[in-house]
Amino acid sequence: MQYKTPIDEKKLVADLQNEATARSAFDLLTRTYGEQLYWQIRKMVASHDDANDLLQNCFIKAWKNISQFRGDARLSTWLYKIAVNESINFLHKERQRIGLTEEDDDSFLLQNVESDPYFDGDELQLQLQKAILQLPEKQRLVFNMKYYDDMKYEEISEVLGTSVGALKASYHHAVKKITSIIENSEIV
Template sequence: MAKEPPREDSRLIERLRQPETCRDAFNDVIRQYSEPLYWQIRRMVESHDDANDILQNTFLKAWQSVEGFRGDAKLSTWLYKIALNESITFLSKERKRLSLSLDDEESHLVNLIESDEYVDGDALALKLRKAVAALPEKQRLVFNMKYYDEMKYEQMSEILGTSVGALKASYHLAVKKIEQYFTDHD
């Protein structure tokens, strides 16, 4: 289910910076990025409805701050940053709303996965989702970006503001924990 993020389009960025073409260009951004951003968000929050709301907020925030986007960073990096911040903020609010500790969050996410109606019935994929849900938030982010989106460490580093070395270590740890999960749940 990995969805390739679209290639950077310098013309799209240029159109975003022109007041006359800004809105049309942003509609193109929505068309190009809604799918890859949706999957990134969905893998974090697990629920389709929550992912839909967060995706909507992501584009609204991006639209509100499009004036400040100068094209120094890649368009995808800028959008991923907003999407991930929105996802993390949502998860934090949910923890507060449901009075969950970080440990409880895993079972909450597993419940969401088990009750998810939008699944294709692949048992192994479902098991992997549960294994990923058991990871700490940062490792979950890193694993999703590297494994599902096949994102380069350099871009992940720009998005998450973490060094490449730390990201590699984090991914390695995440894979180890997932392997252990599969061993424990054989």
């Protein structure tokens, strides 16, 4: 993951787990990782309002569980995992709410994309978003992390708990599918 500023994670974790320094350390944590986590969530749920709610839930969960963080993984990886879980749980609930099954893709989010006042894209960008939303959930996650965030496969592997080989295959399929969807939509 690309850190905006290099921080001493060990010291930050120690400060987060110390009652006297926890709040100021958490402030540094949100300043350091808030933006990148927000974009990760936003790309998955499309709307700014939902992304904002989920980001806050994500940080509150991190705050409540920071005492159990053992430092086996990097702090940023741990936060990314929480953010990904929050996003996926939200999407599952949304699917249930509108009567879709787990097998359905996330095209239902297209309405959120189009109606979101903070979507700045033109017709061309909307076309790409439509194609991305037709990917299966995990492929969409991998595509977002690789295409937009330029994350390394090893980093994605840590967050998603999937092998690098499987991620490469997943990204390859995602790119092929997006190309095919775009080409077909242009023929029609």
